[in-house]
Amino acid sequence: MVIRMTAWYAATSFLLILIAASVLYGTVAGNLRAEDRRILTDTAANLRLLVADTPAFAASSSAAPTADAPRASSPGSGFIWFRLIAPDGRIERETAGMDREVPLAGFAALLALRPGAQDFATVQNEHGAPFELLSERFTAGGADTIVQVAIDRARDQRVLIKDRERLLFMLILSLGVCAAIGYAIARGGIRPVARIAAAAGSIRATTLHERLDTSDLPGELQSLAATFNDMLDRLEASFAQVSQFSADVAHELRTPVNNLRGELEVALGRVRSAPDYRDVLGSALEECGRINRVIDSLLFLARAEAAGAEPRREALDVAAELQAILEFYEPAALDSGIGLVLRADARLIAPCDRTLFQQAVGNLVANAIAHTGRGGTVTVALGPDAASAPAPMLRIDVADTGSGIAPAHLPHVFDRFYRADAARSSLGGNFGLGLAVVRSIATLHGGTVSIASTLGIGTVVSLRLPLRAV
Structure with a gap:
């Protein structure tokens, strides 16, 4: 029972911790992705304004990251790439190396984009590097332009990997802690029951007067102990009644049996006449009748008290x-x-x-x-x-x-x-x-x-x- 209680407690506690850890990890991952998408959205908005205010920007052949593109001190760690595409599919401007890191095929199909709509995607390039992508079609200067923005999520991945390692370690540690605490709680909870069982096992016919001490038992077990004590009261009363009943039966049968034996011994003490033997036999028959009445009465009482006894009405x-x-x-x-x-x-x-x-x-x-x-x-x-x-x-x-x-x-x-x-x-x-x-x-x-x-x-x-x- 202790093992089962420990297993149930440990499993339940571990499940709750696992759910909490999963929610926490999912929240952190979701916040990181939401932050990346916010940066992508802000970058796309800045590009829309830049194209609208400087039409020559899209037509320039140079390629450089935006002023606020870097998120870290080195490329490849939160770095942002962008690409501007004409309605005919011609690339007007893109960050240097973007075609190698995030090819055009990784973004949403150009024709599937509706004006003003944004399409997000999470992909890995051929080198296994993770990226969060944004594709958006907007109108500037009377012409449609498609902007594609990508952010490197390598740093996010490293953060999430470390978080997973920490959570895995904490889960393994918590499983052991839950099992230890569950075992201690189970042993503590079962100790009063074991004490009751030991007390019940020590009761013998000569110690039916003993009772369980309910003063230091938990409230949940006090009713059990009180019921057990009530059962002992009934057993003690029944045992005393059986003992008295046995003594009474022996007492009641001893007198007629002794009378019968005494009369027979006297009759056999010497040779007697037929009338004397007749008197002895008559007295013996009377004593046998008294014994028979006691036995009949006892048998009737036993049958009457048996379960299912029913009179013939x-x-x-x-x-x-x-x-x-x-x-x-x-x-x-x-x-x-x-x-x-x-x-x-x-x-x-x-x-x-x-x-x-x-x-x-x-x-x-x-x-x-x-x-x-x-x-x-x-x-x-x-x-x-x-x-x-x-x-x-x-x-x-x-x-x-x-x-x-x-x-x-x-x-x-x-x-x-x-x-x-x-x-x-x-x-x-x-x-x-x-x-x-x-x-x-x-x-x-x-x-x-x-x-x-x-x-x-x-x-x-x-x-x-x-x-x-x-």
């Missing part, structure tokens, strides 16, 4: 389903001296998975019965949820008259294996998974579940489910 008469569920739990409630009451004033149809709906409401009813003392009441109320606009939802409240739950425990009652009692006892088959299953079922259906409780009065768990498919 069907149109349920919710009131009829609630009545069937209460009838199922009625014998257990009567044995505990607890009354079951159903309040369903409206007939509501909801798209739900029948099995999951029965499991969720059944868990709530069983949990309410388990936490309600003799003589208490468990009430199941059904109705539309008034606070669910614009999406219509139904609300099922399962209320008991038990001892209630302390406010400190309420935020955690839907967590797996969480139980409000400090001992986390498994008596009565309470594994702390029932409310976690209810929440997963509600989420699968696009609904929610909430809880409210008052110590000494009771608890109300509210299950909200959509009245139409989501």
Whole structure:
């Protein structure tokens, strides 16, 4: 990445310098040519005036440079030649040696010139010497005359060659400087990223509490580091949850497994009668059932949280389903001296998975019965949820008259294996998974579940489910 950044920086900077150098060189060359043409134009104007004021000048046979012709102290360095031609093509006057340096064929065709028009050209003679040429037709004394003026550009060429050499040297030097600066900038820019990568690579399962220091990072990377720290927060929380989950699973399975092993060891300790073996096997079967319920609940939670999980919906008469569920739990409630009451004033149809709906409401009813003392009441109320606009939802409240739950425990009652009692006892088959299953079922259906409780009065768990498919 450093090499790529260096190459891009060097190439971009060098391209800008090359463009600037080309513009500068072109400007200098253009200014030199413009200056030469200005001199040619001024010389042609002077010749027009001279011919107009002195008609005999064009007819003279002598040839000499104009008074202001020389641009340097020696011929061939900015020297100016001129030639006057009659309309019939006869050369009336020219600078000595002009026919050798700049022959007539190098200028524009005589017949192509219009009166008053100027024609410029840049040529090289047979010796390779560069010249800037001007041809102009004008009228003086009632007769047309053609003037041809040439200026030696050898000095300009030498200046441009030196400029090219200097620019080439500067370009080569600037390429190296750009590469060095680009490398330094790339290394400096990539250093914080390398530090982040090194910090990320040093994080292990035992150091998930460590975070990246964002105080000295560039603004562009602070959001990246903050996002990475947020990811570490989630990973740490998830890892802690997995660790706690593993410990809870081991704890929950250890009790029934130990009970099962103890009973079998006692049974095998001596020869027993058939009724005794039957009792041991019955107790072992009960412990196996408890283990099976834990495993089934965990498998359900894992499947419910998997991506793409979707319940098999069907149109349920919710009131009829609630009545069937209460009838199922009625014998257990009567044995505990607890009354079951159903309040369903409206007939509501909801798209739900029948099995999951029965499991969720059944868990709530069983949990309410388990936490309600003799003589208490468990009430199941059904109705539309008034606070669910614009999406219509139904609300099922399962209320008991038990001892209630302390406010400190309420935020955690839907967590797996969480139980409000400090001992986390498994008596009565309470594994702390029932409310976690209810929440997963509600989420699968696009609904929610909430809880409210008052110590000494009771608890109300509210299950909200959509009245139409989501």
